[in-house]
Amino acid sequence: MEGLLLAALVVASNFEGGSVGKVEQVAANHLRCAVKGQADANHRNRQANWYFFRIDGLKREPVRIDFTELSGEYNFKPGSHAVTAGTRPVYSYDRKTWRHFADDQVTWDEAATVLTVRFRPEGDQVWIAHTQPYLREDLQRLLELRHPHLSVSTIARSAHGREVPLLTITDAAAGERDKRSIWVMARQHAWETGTSYVADGLVRFLLSNAEAARRLRRENVFQVIPIFDTDGVAEGAVRFNVNGYDNNRNWDTADAEKTPEIFAVRRALEQAGRIDLFLALHNTESADYVDGPADAVAAELVRGLRAGTDFLDAASPRAVTPRESIDPGRMTVNQYLYYQQKVRAYLMELRVERHPALGRPRTAADFSSFGAGLARSLAAAVSGTGGKP
Ligand SMILES: [Zn+2]
Structure with missing residues (x-):
């Protein structure tokens, strides 16, 4: 025995x-x-x-x-x-x-x-x-970075009472008046660990001493949510919050009880004032793309991604789904912000399977360095805007 x-x-x-x-x-x-x-x-x-x-x-x-x-x-x-x-x-x-x-x-x-x-x-x-885990302990290391241009707040509390941290990065000495406001949200779906590595890499680049990063901090306010579904990440969930609601649907029907994370973040976004560009990060198994209003900002964003990251898709930006073909309770964050709040909002998917140009799947380090290129691309895309789509 x-x-x-x-x-x-x-x-x-x-x-x-x-x-x-x-x-x-x-x-x-x-x-x-x-x-x-x-x-x-x-x-x-x-x-x-x-x-x-x-x-x-x-x-x-x-x-x-x-x-x-x-x-x-x-x-x-x-x-x-x-x-x-x-x-x-x-x-x-x-x-x-x-x-x-x-x-x-x-x-x-x-x-x-x-x-x-x-x-x-x-x-x-x-x-x-399935993919390299990015857990709350990894986020904690990011939150503990000491930097005068980083502040941390709590944007939501999850169904199980966990905090959802928001990182704000900007050079306060540069004055607020002409700054662009850029939001990046990762990990609405708990399995999509690559998106948290992108957000982590974006934050670390922005807080670096590189001259480009200093300039981006002077010209922009970056608001970053590295882990949206904090319960799902902690509890090993896949796609839905602990009540069984998809954090990237239900933005039109958010409810304080069933979808407290969406409800709180939606309210924060409504009260955020100027938002020049909002980006929700997702992973798929096998495709890269950007989806949203196909204007000059989107074109510049995708051009920057192609030049400065390993972003793959030749067909992006893909047009946002028409309002009338979205069923009630099925609105994604970018659709909701675009149609209900007139915010220039995008969704980006990044594949986790073999990347043809790399000849292997993206690693956590690849996603992290994507974040640095993403920071530059986002800032370049909004540098010529007046703040509204
Ligand atoms: Zn997703």
């Missing part, structure tokens, strides 16, 4: 951001790990692309892990699955250095909808996740 216990691989997810579904040990070095997934308040739109767990008891022998229960639906269309043949999970032996599984370590069974990774462990314990 003792021998059997010693042979067991132990899977745990009882830590910040952790998530795994039912786990079966098929053989000594073979696990089947269901992906827990998350459905909305009406048990629809299940999305299964966040897993973050630790395996203990590894030996230096090849291990096989099958990821199962991947099917769900998206925008009420059943049968979709976010995890696909292109998915490359990440792993770490110390929770500091994360790497993607290589192409020859990953196989995909289309008929069974199962992703399998095979690897030879380099330690007796490994962490595995």
